[in-house]
Each structure stands twice: as C-alpha cells, then as structure tokens.
Amino acid sequence: MSGRHRESKALERVLATPGGGCVSVLVQGGWGSGKTSVLRAVLAGAREDAATRVVSASADPLECGLRYAVVRQLFERLVADGADSPYGGRTPGSARRPAPWEPRPSGPSDPMTGQDAAALRDLHQLATQLVSQGRLLVAVDDLQWSDTTSLRWLRHLLHRADDLPLVVIAALGPEDARSNSAGIAAAVPLFQHRLTLGGLSDEAVGSLAEEVLGEAPEPSFTTACRNATGGNLLLVDALLRGARASGRPVDADLAPRITEFVPADLGPAVLTRIEGVAPHTTATAEAVAVLGGSPTVDLLTAVTGLTQPQVEDAAHALVRANWRSTPASAAIRRAWTTPSR
Numbered sequence: 001m002s003g004r005h006r007e008s009k010a011l012e013r014v015l016a017t018p019g020g021g022c023v024s025v026l027v028q029g030g031w032g033s034g035k036t037s038v039l040r041a042v043l044a045g046a047r048e049d050a051a052t053r054v055v056s057a058s059a060d061p062l063e064c065g066l067r068y069a070v071v072r073q074l075f076e077r078l079v080a081d082g083a084d085s086p087y088g089g090r091t092p093g094s095a096r097r098p099a100p101w102e103p104r105p106s107g108p109s110d111p112m113t114g115q116d117a118a119a120l121r122d123l124h125q126l127a128t129q130l131v132s133q134g135r136l137l138v139a140v141d142d143l144q145w146s147d148t149t150s151l152r153w154l155r156h157l158l159h160r161a162d163d164l165p166l167v168v169i170a171a172l173g174p175e176d177a178r179s180n181s182a183g184i185a186a187a188v189p190l191f192q193h194r195l196t197l198g199g200l201s202d203e204a205v206g207s208l209a210e211e212v213l214g215e216a217p218e219p220s221f222t223t224a225c226r227n228a229t230g231g232n233l234l235l236v237d238a239l240l241r242g243a244r245a246s247g248r249p250v251d252a253d254l255a256p257r258i259t260e261f262v263p264a265d266l267g268p269a270v271l272t273r274i275e276g277v278a279p280h281t282t283a284t285a286e287a288v289a290v291l292g293g294s295p296t297v298d299l300l301t302a303v304t305g306l307t308q309p310q311v312e313d314a315a316h317a318l319v320r321a322n323w324r325s326t327p328a329s330a331a332i333r334r335a336w337t338t339p340s341r
Ligand SMILES: Nc1ncnc2c1ncn2[C@@H]1O[C@H](COP(=O)(O)OP(=O)(O)OP(=O)(O)O)[C@@H](O)[C@H]1O
Pocket: 001, 002, 003, 029, 030, 031, 032, 033, 034, 035, 036, 037, 038, 173, 208, 233, 234, 235, 237, 273
C-alpha cells in the first residue's frame, strides 16, 4: 500500500510470526492517518487464506451506548448462519439457544454481573469453537467508539487468548475522540504489538505522489506537500488529486501554491472528522477558516455565538488533533463558499 508501505510491511512481519498462539496488534494514529486502509489491506490478505476465518467490525459513534454493538457486528451473521457455531444445528423442536449478547430470560437480572458473566462465558466458548476449526482473525476498526460491553469482551478475550490460533487487530483513533476512555485505557496494554501511524515521510509522500500523478514529482513539490499537511495521508492524497486535476505541471512553481487546488470533497471529509473531536469544533473550525489568519478568541466568540471557554476548548482540541493546517482550512473555506451550501 503506497504511502504506508513501511508500516504495512512491519505489520505483515508481525502477523507472519511463526507459532500457533495469539497475535494481537493495535494500529494507532491520528485522523486520516491511514488506519482503516492498513486494516483493510490486512483483511484482504487474510481473506485469500482459506485456512483463516475473518470477522470484522467498525465501531460506530452512534452505537457506543449500545450493549455488545461491536460484538454483534463481529459474530451476528456467523451465529445466524448457525452452521459453525454452538448456536446452530439444533434439532427440530428444540428451543433456540440465545446468542451470547441476548438477555437471558432465566438468568440473574443484573446486567453488570450475572448477565454479563454468562455472555462473556458464551462468547469465549464461541471463540474457542471457531478457532478449533482454524485460525480466526478478529478485526475492529475505530475502537475508540466501541461500547463498554464489547471492550469488556475484548479484554476478556485478550487475557485468555495466549494459546489460541487467533489474530486480533484493532485500529484506534486519537484520544480526543474516545467515547469510553477508561475501557480503552484498560484494553490498550493487552495488545502485544503497537503500530503507530505518524506523519508520512518525504519518501512516502514521494511514492504516493508518483502513484497519483503517474510520474515522480520534483523534490521541492514533495517537500511542500509534506510541509503543508504534516504528512497526514488524507490531506496529502487530497492535495495530490487537486494538483492533478488543476492540469498544471507539477513542478517547483506549483509547490508554493499547492493548497490552492484542494478538491471539493476534502471540505466535507474534514468537517465530518472534526465534528467528533470535541464539542463546538465544527463551528470554531469553520469560523477560523472563513476569517483566515489567526482570529482572536473575542472575534471567534462574536462570530460563532459560543462562549469564550467553549471557543478556547474547541480551539485547543483542534490544535491537539492537528486540524489547524492550511489545506484543512482551505478545504473548509471552499466548502463554505461553494454555492450549493
Ligand atoms: N493508498 C492510498 N493512496 C492514496 N490515498 C489513500 C490511500 N489510503 C488512504 N488514502 C486516503 O487517505 C484517507 C485516510 O485514510 P484512512 O481512511 O485509511 O485513514 P484513517 O486513519 O482510518 O482515517 P479516520 O481517522 O477518518 O478513520 C482516505 O480517505 C483516502 O482518501
């Protein structure tokens, strides 16, 4: 995968570690750093291996308050199909066994004790049954939005997985967006390996540029692209597409003007991601982008109608999450000034 070639190779090496036990990897990185793409590349490779069964989920911020939302994404279809799980193959007339995440009619009513203990036991039984048929790969994207009960299951699994032919790989976004910080903090140390996706190097930007533009760009262009974006994959990719669409020669002359051609789809992509960073970040980022330069808190307060502490908290969160870059602001400005808005 160009742009993340080095990291993808490192991940391949970890996953190819000989031995029958569990391998667990946490892929960490900021917004748009390439976590999902790295995860997808692993899944695509694993799906080609007939001896590996793949189950995957993507935690949804709208479901982080639901019980077992991620677990259900992982196993629901498998359990419904029934053939390979303890929940299928029942004899005609026998009662259906409830899936592990379903409330137990006859069990203790306290969901934090009896119900969850039974669910964790059943989920572990399901996992051991699945690995008895071959290697199982469990992948969870956007772990930062996982519900509490699924995180508890993940910790339960990782604590007991050492000898199982299991791969657990999860992608975790930045701290600002974590809906369940305590549960995440407890799960993170249980992963054997961590892969952190930092800013792309000049070399990585160069290889991505070659792929997008169809030719190797001049080094000054590559450096300008990396400097303007901090090496953020989402932004680098957008600037390269913008440069290509501009029809101008990609040379040293274009380098200082590289953020003039941000594509129209970057603004919505940036705003969607900014929304989850912290309260009021969207309004604050839009005001900063439209006003241009470095507007004072007083001006931002007047323009947004927010209070001073709200603006300050949102602005700090945006800086921490690296959203105050020129292309991000240019993209938001473009989204604002587009007539269809
Ligand atoms: N190999 C690639 N070549 C070019 N662009 C890519 C590549 N992989 C990803 N991108 C671009 O980078 C963006 C960010 O990648 P990705 O979605 O994998 O990051 P992420 O860290 O999962 O982002 P998020 O924080 O939104 O979950 C993609 O939307 C795509 O535009």
